Amino acid sequence: MKFTPQDFKSDQEVKWCPGCGDHAVLAAVQRALPEISEALGYSHERYVFVSGIGCSSRFPYYMKTYGFHSIHGRAAAIATGIKVANPTLSVWEMTGDGDSLAIGGNHLIHAIRRNIDINIVLFNNRIYGLTKGQYSPTSKWGTVTKTSPFGTVEHPFNPGALAMGARGTFFARTLDVELQLTQEVMVQAAKHDGTALVEVLQNCVIFNDKTHYIISDRDVRADRTIVLRHGEPMIFGKNKDKGLILDGVRLKAVTIGENGITRDDILIHNAEEQNHGIHMMLCEMEWPELPVALGVIRRVKDRTYDDMVRDQVTEVATKSNIHCMNDMLRSGDTWVVE
Amino acid sequence: MPHNVIDVQDVVIRFTGDSGDGMQLTGSLFANTAAFFGNDITTFPDFPAEIRAPQGTVSGVSGFQVHIGSSAIYTPGDYCDVLVAMNPAALKSNVKWLKPNATIIVDIDTFDKKGMEKAGFTTENAFAELNISDRNIIAPPITTLTKESCSICGIDPKSGVRCKNMFALGVCYFLYNMPLKHTEEFIRKKFAKNPSLVEMNIRVLKDGFNYAGNIQAIADTYIVKPSKQKPGIYRNINGNKAIAWGLMAASEKSGRPLFCGSYPITPATGILEELAIHKALGVKTLQCEDEIAGICTAIGASYAGSLAVTSTSGPGLSLKSEALGLAVMAELPLVIIDVQRAGPSTGIPTKTEQTDLNQALYGRNGECPIAIIAPHSPSHCFEASFYAAKYALEHLMPVIILSEGFLGNGSEPWRIPDMNDFPGIEPPIVQKLEEGEPYFYPFKRDPETMVPRWALPGTPNLEHRVGGLEKNHKGAVSSDPLVHQQMVNERAEKVARLARIIPPQTVVGEQEGDLLIVSWGGTYGHMLSAENQLRSDGIKVGLAHFDFINPLPLNTEEIFGRFQKIIVFELNSGHFANYLRAKLPQFTYLQYNKVQGQPFIVAEITEAINKIVK
Incomplete structure (x- = not known):
């Protein structure tokens, strides 16, 4: 059965602020689902959207799918339970930087570590929006907010680096304003068997406006970001003349044609490399030293948690002589009173 | 030396030693032999929180008490x-539990200067001191x-000496004329x-047995005749295992796969461990990153259609509070097991208490009533968890099982039930929309029970959203004051109406009169023994022991209303008494409370009642 984005739109009024980056993510996901359904043969009722607390966590209400708007930080744990209980479901966790990197940090890293087959979409606006403007674990050093009137004195998390550290099998990054790219990485995430973490650099128009503007501004975006595609050279720039090379143990941005650099010197992106060393470096690239990496940075095959749980149950059950409770109650050390 | 064999009604044996001396195993083996022989038994492990506390010290003493009898035994004695007592420290810390005519078995080798000093003796003769x-x-x-x-x-003596507990066990078998064969097997x-x-x-086991026969110190040995038990197949079971099995039984009856999300915590870990063994029956267990993930994975599994459970103890229940509220709000079935231990905070992890009742009743934000069931003996844990799961699944709500360390680790013989004798479990799962329903209304209720319907993800056309925000019957988020009031009332009523289904309260002993003793949970054995004792002393009281809180x-x-006075016995400062005061304020409640991390002793109960009666 073929679906259209309309099939995934609920009748609920979307209550995000006008200009919020979340609208674009919603649109991209609603566009991605028909494509995913077709590619993977998923029926409409198989989708479950789970969220925690925060602006982005309103997401499930706007989807005409099964949805669970849970409590702060716990969406990854709830999504894990859903997927383990019923591995045939397509489980999506919609979360923010406060929800999944502060209060829910523990669940996030453990979901990734287990490689449970869920898709986690992390809306990163580097601020607490729903509580009206406090700094988050991804706020840049020195960010002035209501709870940091003199600037933060905390190192921010890099979600990609965190995913690599937890031995993640899939990490992608996109920009809210890049609707097409967002849709593309959502499809990639859905196709991946294992925990797929998608970071969306998203704008909070009210409390942290233009936080990603330095790279997302249409005029400079092509020069300050790089869209990575597996098997393709790491080339970027308005004129497609810039690229990345390895300089010693670091990545370096170069211009093709300058200092004897040719296209052949440019690194080819290998998202499927098991060793995450280069992926980690790509995740950590920051403007102005380097372009910010977008697209699927890492996508490697590994066994998923939900499959292993199911297989172990099946394996043990086939070997066992105990098939029902009456068998079990009478197994082991028992005695008869006449 | 020929000796007399004397019949005794019941006997209490306390095995004590260093926490590495294998006293839990020794006690269990003795209990199993007695059970196979046909005695009724109750056991009580009493051990320190440290896995290996400093050797030879009083703080490292581990104990296991076994009570065996030729008639029904309700308490570990x-x-x-x-x-x-395998060392001086064990003797010193357990001397207070000796009957006046008790027999003491010690390893005299350990009563050297070093051992005596470690145990804090100041003279050379421990027995005199x-x-x-x-x-x-x-x-x-x-x-x-x-x-x-x-x-x-x-065998290298260093490792071989570890089986010296078998020697003491052999002596005990001789003393009570019990066969060695079960232990040998x-x-x-x-x-x-x-x-x-x-x-x-x-x-070594035989050495102990023969040593006892050869020495001149034992003039009499004893025999505890088999008790008259109801015919059937029996096994020994502890409370944690019984809870796990009861849940598995409910899973089988309901057809809902069992999922347990949990985190290790004393004294509840045995439940997770037991469930993890039984994958053959389709059980999925997830040892989570923390207590909160334990309940949240369970909530997720419940949403997806499992019989979902999470096991914990008091500190873990504190961590799960917010998520418990979510389960109430989303109206999902969930069983939460709290095997209570001494608190607050870390408290005394291995010691038993009933101090989580207030937390179970009230420990959440908002108007958040939850059904609570308290098992009363190790084997009753099976039935309690079966029914907790049944009520959770059929009424779409969380149910808390308030067990206790005393029950979780204590064991008794259990006449194995037949699953055909248990009722069916029928969760209100729906497959399609009702006539005229444009889309699924997740909180449309059965007007009799106040129970909504359960639509599982994956069911076509029933897509809907649940969550922590207040919603109307149609599932739309609502902050309408009257909608909130109505939903609060309905969720409370759903729990209250469970009273129409649970069995009526029974009274043991006098059915009316001067004094009603009230108790709940794991104190049952002690309360019943006290009631028996009082009756044989000619004091007539009624005992109302509550499983449903x-x-x-x-x-x-x-x-x-049938009694002049009511006294509530509990191992806390008065949680149940205060709850009764709030629920039934027309009565006056006397209290007897103990918060020492130890079960009641029967004598203190009878003494307290004697004081009131006289």
Whole structure:
């Protein structure tokens, strides 16, 4: 059965602020689902959207799918339970930087570590929006907010680096304003068997406006970001003349044609490399030293948690002589009173 | 030496030693032998939180008490007839549990200068210092004798000496004319891969048995005749295992796969461990990153259609509070097991208490009532968890099982039930929309029970959203004051109406009169023994022991009205008494409370009642 984005739109009024980056993510996901359904043969009722607390966590209400708007930080744990209980479901966790990197940090890293087959979409606006403007674990050093009137004195998390550290099998990054790219990485995430973490650099128009503007501004975006595609050279720039090379143990941005650099010197992106060393470096690239990496940075095959749980149950059950409770109650050390 | 064999009704044996001395195993083996022989038994492990506390010190003493009888046994016994003390510290810390005519078995090798000092003795004679020289003391050099057996079996004495507990067990078997064969079978199975260890353990066991027969110290031995038990197949079971099995039974009856999300915590870990074994019956267990993930994965599994459970103890229940509220709000079935321990905070992890009742009743934000069931004995944990799961699944709500460390680790013989005798479990799962329903209304209720319907993800056309925000019947988020009031009322009513289904409260002993004793949970055995004792002393009281805490059985008020006075016994500062004051304020409640991390002793209960009666 073929679906259209309309099939995934609920009748609920979307209550995000006008200009919020979340609208674009919603649109991209609603566009991605028909494509995913077709590619993977998923029926409409198989989708479950789970969220925690925060602006982005309103997401499930706007989807005409099964949805669970849970409590702060716990969406990854709830999504894990859903997927383990019923591995045939397509489980999506919609979360923010406060929800999944502060209060829910523990669940996030453990979901990734287990490689449970869920898709986690992390809306990163580097601020607490729903509580009206406090700094988050991804706020840049020195960010002035209501709870940091003199600037933060905390190192921010890099979600990609965190995913690599937890031995993640899939990490992608996109920009809210890049609707097409967002849709593309959502499809990639859905196709991946294992925990797929998608970071969306998203704008909070009210409390942290233009936080990603330095790279997302249409005029400079092509020069300050790089869209990575597996098997393709790491080339970027308005004129497609810039690229990345390895300089010693670091990545370096170069211009093709300058200092004897040719296209052949440019690194080819290998998202499927098991060793995450280069992926980690790509995740950590920051403007102005380097372009910010977008697209699927890492996508490697590994066994998923939900499959292993199911297989172990099946394996043990086939070997066992105990098939029902009456068998079990009478197994082991028992005695008869006449 | 020929000796007399004397019949005794019941006997209490307390095995004590260093926490590495294998006293839990020794006690369990003795209990199993007695159970196979046909005695009724109750056991009580009493151990320190440290896995290996400093050797030889009082803080490292581990104990296991076994009460066996030729008639029904309800408690592990207050005081012991036999104390096995594998070192001076064990003797010192357990001397308070000796009956006046008790027999004491010690390993005299450990009563050297070093051992005495470690245990804090100030003289050279432990028995004189403790004022127990006149007791029947059996003091073989167990360490030396065990080491001698090592050379015969070709085992390094350093590792071989670890089976010296078998020597003490052998002495006990001789004292009570019990066969060695069950223990021998156990040893053969346990060390099947190491024949020399089998030989060693059995040899030491027999050495103990024969030593007791050869020495002149034992004039009389005893026999506890088999009790008259109802015919059937029996097994020993502890409370944690029984809870796990009850949940598995409910899973089978309901057709809902069992999912347990949990985190290790004393004294509840046994439930997760037990469930993890039984994958053959389709059980999925997830040892989570923390307590919160334990309940949240369970909530997720419940949403997806499982019989979802999470097991914990008091500190873990605190961590799960917010998520419990979510389960109430989303109206999902969930079983939460709290095996209570001494608190607050970390408290005394291995000691038993009933101090989480207030937390279970009230420990959440908002108007958040939850059904509470309290099992009353290790084997009753099976039934309690079966029904907790049944009510959770059929009423789409969380149910808390308030167990206790005393029940979780305590064991008793259990007449194995037939699953055909248990009722069915029918969760209100729906497959399609009702006539005229444009889309699924997740909180449309059955007007009789107030229970909504359960639509599982994956079911076509029933897509809907649940969550922590207040919603109307159609599932739309609502902050309408009247909608909120109505939904609060309906969720409370759903729990309250469970009272129409649970069995009525019963009273043991007098059905009306001067004094009603009220208790709940794991104190049952002690309360029942006290009631029996009082009756044989000619004091007539009624005992109402509650398994259902919230809601209370419908006839509670009527029962209370038949008595002049009511006294509530509980192992906390008065949680149930205060709850009753709030629920049934027309009655006056006397209290007897103990918060020492220890179960009641029967004598203190009868004494307290005697004071009121006189």
